[in-house]
Amino acid sequence: MILAVPHVAARAAYALADVTGADGTPLLSLSQNESLRPPSPRAQAAAAQAVSEGHLYPDPDWTDLRRALAAQHGLAPEAILCGAGSMDLIAALARAYADAGNAVLIPAHAYPFFRTAAQLTGARCDAAPEDVAGVSVGALCAAVRPDTRIVFVANPGNPTGTRLARADVVALRDGLPQDVLLVVDEAYGEFADHLEPPVFDLVDRGNTVVLRTLSKAYGLASLRVGWGVFPAEVALQIRKVLLPNNISAVGQAVATAAVSDAAYMRETCALTIEAREACADRLRAAGYAVRPSHTNFVLLDLGTHARARDVAQRLQDAGLVGRLQDGAGLPHALRLTIAPPEVMARAIPLLEHCAAEVLR
Numbered sequence: 001m002i003l004a005v006p007h008v009a010a011r012a013a014y015a016l017a018d019v020t021g022a023d024g025t026p027l028l029s030l031s032q033n034e035s036l037r038p039p040s041p042r043a044q045a046a047a048a049q050a051v052s053e054g055h056l057y058p059d060p061d062w063t064d065l066r067r068a069l070a071a072q073h074g075l076a077p078e079a080i081l082c083g084a085g086s087m088d089l090i091a092a093l094a095r096a097y098a099d100a101g102n103a104v105l106i107p108a109h110a111y112p113f114f115r116t117a118a119q120l121t122g123a124r125c126d127a128a129p130e131d132v133a134g135v136s137v138g139a140l141c142a143a144v145r146p147d148t149r150i151v152f153v154a155n156p157g158n159p160t161g162t163r164l165a166r167a168d169v170v171a172l173r174d175g176l177p178q179d180v181l182l183v184v185d186e187a188y189g190e191f192a193d194h195l196e197p198p199v200f201d202l203v204d205r206g207n208t209v210v211l212r213t214l215s216k217a218y219g220l221a222s223l224r225v226g227w228g229v230f231p232a233e234v235a236l237q238i239r240k241v242l243l244p245n246n247i248s249a250v251g252q253a254v255a256t257a258a259v260s261d262a263a264y265m266r267e268t269c270a271l272t273i274e275a276r277e278a279c280a281d282r283l284r285a286a287g288y289a290v291r292p293s294h295t296n297f298v299l300l301d302l303g304t305h306a307r308a309r310d311v312a313q314r315l316q317d318a319g320l321v322g323r324l325q326d327g328a329g330l331p332h333a334l335r336l337t338i339a340p341p342e343v344m345a346r347a348i349p350l351l352e353h354c355a356a357e358v359l360r
């Protein structure tokens, strides 16, 4: 047998939700935080032209996409790097700044891919305590060790749904050593952009990266497009690690058109927030503990692992799939994406109906 290197051989494959039922039929997914509606019609129209040039390699510098993102957010195009989803950028950051001799630090209930990305470099992954209120700046700063190289924080958080205020993110940066790279993953940033000014300016300090994705609010999960704002020196290193031509021309064209149709994205966010609050209200009225959320999902706290599994099974029996959160250290919790109205119209009554039984 040919052996993989130990830090790869020791890992399990990254686990995604299983969206196929026992008999092989697809389940309606509330498990991957996909958008409740398809991409903007403008974005859809952009795909055909790109396909007609499918024999050519894509733009390795994402020129049009960076220009559109820079214009929308008031940023310099050179400060932006794009990835095949933001997972591509998370993995590249881990590869460039961590290895077997050091450590990555995350909050206790962080997005599980941070840990995977760290472990695939051979680095140690440390976790700082986190309570129901959300990420604790103090706990993260206190958990920094001499060999900590990167701190990954999703804001708003997944699966917690909680959000650090801008002042807290600044306090986190101020509280970390200058030579620790802070990566703020804003995969759900668009769902909270109306609350406060963004934190892109922290990138100017030279040791902070802010990531975003087209997978959530823009509804392009299938196209695999993420982006981030990087200090020049970090960008230089990350470009060495990213595969050349990492985003297809179709992905770039669709993403560029989607970013240029910000009104559609904002409407998606408004629809999502309205549906999320309506869902949370109804589930709370039925007796469930639903955490406040700043994202396109809600997190049900069922109190015990057995109850969380019970609710997940009842959903699955009805052809619906939520996401248990054992992987994020929340075995008593079930995450439900705010899905299209017709899916919510099945999920919510079902949960209301079984509340008395499962919450006993």
Ligand SMILES: *Cc1c(COP(=O)(O)O)cnc(C)c1O
Pocket (backbone or CB within 6 Å): 033, 084, 085, 086, 087, 088, 111, 154, 157, 158, 185, 187, 212, 213, 214, 215, 216, 221, 224, 225, 226
């Ligand atoms: C969904 C998600 C991502 C990954 O998004 P892609 O851009 O599709 O790779 C990254 N971070 C968090 C916190 C997420 O929830």
